[in-house]
Structures are given as structure tokens and as C-alpha cells.
Amino acid sequence: MGDRVGVVWDPALLGYDLGGDHPFNPVRLELTMRLARGLGVLDGVEFVVPDTAGDADLGRVHRPDYVAAVREAPMASWDVGHGLGTADNPVFDQMHAASALVVGGSLAAARCIADGGVDRAVNLAGGLHHAMPDRAAGFCVYNDCAVAISWLLDNGFDRIAYLDVDVHHGDGVQTVFYDDPRVLTVSLHQHPATLWPGTGSVTELGGPGAQGTSVNIPLAPGTRDAEWLRAFHATVPSLLAAFRPQVLVTQCGVDTHVEDPLADLALSVDGHREIYRTLRDLAGQYAGGKWLVMGGGGYELLRVVPRSWTHLLATVLDRDIPVETALPVDWATSVRKLSPNVVLPSVMGDGVDVAFQRWGGGREQPVDTVIRDVRNAVFPLHGLDPDDPRD
Numbered sequence: 001m002g003d004r005v006g007v008v009w010d011p012a013l014l015g016y017d018l019g020g021d022h023p024f025n026p027v028r029l030e031l032t033m034r035l036a037r038g039l040g041v042l043d044g045v046e047f048v049v050p051d052t053a054g055d056a057d058l059g060r061v062h063r064p065d066y067v068a069a070v071r072e073a074p075m076a077s078w079d080v081g082h083g084l085g086t087a088d089n090p091v092f093d094q095m096h097a098a099s100a101l102v103v104g105g106s107l108a109a110a111r112c113i114a115d116g117g118v119d120r121a122v123n124l125a126g127g128l129h130h131a132m133p134d135r136a137a138g139f140c141v142y143n144d145c146a147v148a149i150s151w152l153l154d155n156g157f158d159r160i161a162y163l164d165v166d167v168h169h170g171d172g173v174q175t176v177f178y179d180d181p182r183v184l185t186v187s188l189h190q191h192p193a194t195l196w197p198g199t200g201s202v203t204e205l206g207g208p209g210a211q212g213t214s215v216n217i218p219l220a221p222g223t224r225d226a227e228w229l230r231a232f233h234a235t236v237p238s239l240l241a242a243f244r245p246q247v248l249v250t251q252c253g254v255d256t257h258v259e260d261p262l263a264d265l266a267l268s269v270d271g272h273r274e275i276y277r278t279l280r281d282l283a284g285q286y287a288g289g290k291w292l293v294m295g296g297g298g299y300e301l302l303r304v305v306p307r308s309w310t311h312l313l314a315t316v317l318d319r320d321i322p323v324e325t326a327l328p329v330d331w332a333t334s335v336r337k338l339s340p341n342v343v344l345p346s347v348m349g350d351g352v353d354v355a356f357q358r359w360g361g362g363r364e365q366p367v368d369t370v371i372r373d374v375r376n377a378v379f380p381l382h383g384l385d386p387d388d389p390r391d
């Protein structure tokens with residue numbers, strides 16, 4: 001399978017570095033790649049090296065005055081606006097080039113699928129889903145997800161499903177395609193009343209010509225793997241079956257983990273692994289096997305992100321790693337060099353059982369409230385029956 005998957009990587013992607021103590025630290029990518037190599041996940045894989053995205057591609061999503069502001073921000077002694085120079089989105093050297101390279105990575109992945117004869121492609125550096133057409137937001141300068149989807153729409157795809165499992169609402173991508181019936185955006189995230197950016201409620205359904213193509217599944221703080229998976233399976237597969245996408249695009253942020261410092265869901269690495277395997281199944285079942293994978297958030301840099309995203313790479317490559325697999329000694333040593341006091345897990349899982357009860361029949365659970373709200377709001381717009389568990 002290794003030669004049928006496009007894995008985008010270039011150490012230059014580590015240049016997307018917001019600096020100082022900013023939580024979006026590129027060490028998370030570096031340690032992921034090192035762990036994946038240590039476990040043999042990347043053996044024989046030839047990386048797809050991305051080009052920097054040009055203005056024409058950035059212009060698919062972003063306004064020219066915003067791109068100009070990103071370019072000039074590091075040199076400017078004045079406030080360039082557009083959300084730049086804030087605590088969340090500090091200005092850094094080479095900001096435009098580094099951000100455009102991330103976009104180039106997701107474009108390269110999209111190209112692999114559109115004309116490279118490849119079914120799956122992954123850009124872990126991508127997934128910057130909060131960037132808006134005219135401004136930076138939530139650590140995201142350019143929205144590589146939206147640019148890649150827009151490119152696919154111009155290159156042979158006219159039904160695209162975007163699935164966002166980051167703990168934060170995929171607001172930028174939803175905004176860009178809110179009125180476009182060709183793109184189904186689905187976001188599962190922590191409830192907007194309890195987490196930035198405060199959007200992503202069930203009632204955001206898409207514009208007048210695209211009703212039902214924005215889907216939001218807000219989850220209560222403390223939601224665990226079994227509840228998350230119950231909500232997912234009660235809503236997402238039916239929608240994909242009805243929408244019949246030609247490609248599944250997924251943003252795979254891992255800030256849903258219980259140890260993530262920026263949010264309050266309670267998933268495990270085992271749960272993440274189960275999610276990736278489910279996404280792979282769904283791409284096979286409903287999108288002709290075509291699966292474009294991006295990274296995203298995730299701020300427990302040492303204990304969580306490298307393990308979770310190693311599972312993601314392994315899943316994309318059909319080289320699944322058992323959760324009992326020991327962490328390589330060399331890898332642990334390199335992490336302790338960075339952070340001498342870190343207490344590392346010893347294996348690739350958290351020891352959590354990810355079994356869950358399917359919705360429909362059986363005992364009512366607290367998460368069923370949102371399941372019903374989503375099904376009632378969205379299912380009729382796709383010809384599905386909200387009350388029928390077979391739908």
C-alpha cells in the first residue's frame with residue numbers, strides 16, 4: 001500500500017513556527033515523524049515534497065489585501081490588522097512563505113489524489129481550519145483545507161465531504177463553503193458555549209441553496225471516546241451515504257485528548273486511533289476509497305500528538321500499530337533531551353477501552369440529546385428519517 005499513498009513531508013514545514021511559548025509548536029510534527037520512523041511506519045515511503053502555494057491558489061479563498069498584509073507584516077512597524085500580531089496569531093519571520101508552504105502541502109496531497117493515481121494522501125502540517133478569507137484566526141494564517149477543497153472542485157470533483165474532528169469548530173472551512181452545495185462540511189467539536197471560537201451550533205445548516213451541507217455536532221465538555229463514537233456513528237455515516245462524496249477530506253486535530261491543555265473533551269489516543277480507522281472505512285465505503293488527510297490542533301506536544309499522529313500515518317498507510325506497542329527507547333531518549341522532567345507513556349495507547357453502544361434502542365445516554373438535535377435538523381434535508389436508527 002505504501003506506494004499508493006502520498007505522504008507529504010519536507011522539514012521546511014517546521015518553519016510554520018509561531019515562536020516563544022506559543023502552543024502551536026512545530027516540535028509536535030518533528031516528534032511525530034521521528035516516532036513514526038522509529039516504529040517503521042514510514043519504511044520505504046518516498047515523501048511528496050510540496051511547493052509553496054502561489055497567489056492564484058491562495059486567492060481561491062483569501063482576499064488579496066489579506067495576503068499582502070501577511071507578506072508585509074514581518075517588516076511593518078505598524079499594525080497590519082487582519083488578526084495578525086495578536087497573541088493567537090503573532091507575526092513571525094517568513095510568515096507568508098511558511099504559511100503558503102503548508103497550503104502547498106495540502107495542494108500537493110490533493111494533486112496526488114486527483115491526478116497521481118493515488119487513493120490516499122496526507123499532509124500532517126495542514127489542517128489550519130480557522131483561517132478566514134480576510135484574516136488570521138486561531139493559530140491559522142492560510143486555510144489549506146479550504147484551498148485544497150477549492151482546487152479539487154476545479155479538478156474533476158464536484159461532491160466533496162469535509163469531516164473535521166478537531167476539538168474546535170471548523171469555522172473557516174464552513175464559512176468558505178457555507179453556500180456551496182457541492183461541499184458537505186461536518187464538524188464534531190466541543191460545545192460552542194464552552195470553547196473558542198463560539199460557533200458550530202446545530203442550527204448552522206448552510207446557506208439558502210445549500211441547506212443541510214453544513215453539519216455541526218457540538219459535544220459537552222468531558223465527552224469520552226464511547227460517547228464521541230456513538231454521536232459520530234449516529235450521524236455521519238448516513239449523511240455520507242446520502243451525499244455520496246467522491247472524496248473524503250478530513251481534518252484530524254487531536255486536541256480532543258483528555259490531556260490537551262486548551263480544551264475539555266476527554267478522548268484517548270486509543271480513541272483517536274479508532275476514529276482514524278473509522279474514517280478509513282468510511283472513505284472506502286462512501287468515497288471510492290479516496291481520502292485526503294490533514295493534521296490540525298493538538299497541544300499536548302510530547303505525550304499525545306506524536307503517538308496519535310503516528311497512528312494516523314499508520315492507518316493511512318494500512319500499517320496499523322497495536323496500542324500495546326512499546327515506545328522506542330531512542331525516541332523516548334530524544335524527548336527527554338527536550339524536556340528532562342517529562343513522564344512519558346510506555347506504550348502507543350492509553351489503555352482505554354473504546355467499545356461503545358450504538359444509538360437506537362438500548363438505554364438513553366446524555367449524548368443522545370445532541371444526536372437527536374442533529375438528526376432532526378439535518379436528516380430530513382437529505383431525505384433521511386431522523387427517527388429510524390437504520391438511517
Ligand SMILES: [Zn+2]
Binds near residue numbers: 166298
Ligand atoms: Zn483545535
